[in-house]
Amino acid sequence: MKNRHLADSFKCAFRGIFQAFKTERNFKLHVLATIIVLLLAWYFNFTKWEYIILVITILIVMITELLNTAVEYTVDLVCGNKYNQLGKYAKDIAAGATLLAAFGAVIIGCILFIPKI
């Protein structure tokens, strides 16, 4: 089941992102928020460094959401519908990571956008 070519690895990775987009409401919201925020950044004439901070922040949120989704799938794969204390910890901790990333993004968004308004 190992990918032999780099192109296959890329295909799997893009399929993973698409799968998360299809199934995860939060991921769809992040994509929508990303489009709105980038349009606003363009409207406010962001500098190169402001764009860099914005893009890194957006990527951190997206990456944590993807990892959270991967943890959820893995826990569901292992536990099925059965309650499992370790499964609960794993899902709650992964959700905590996405929450922290989202909080950080809101704070950075305020720092970047409020002076422009």
Ligand SMILES: Nc1ncnc2c1ncn2[C@@H]1O[C@H](COP(=O)(O)OP(=O)(O)OP(=O)(O)O)[C@@H](O)[C@H]1O
């Ligand atoms: N197998 C399990 N055993 C114990 N607790 C679980 C289990 N599956 C889920 N939970 C608990 O239910 C919560 C919600 O799990 P669920 O898989 O529905 O995530 P979710 O609400 O879909 O997350 P998201 O909104 O990020 O997609 C978890 O954070 C965890 O506390």
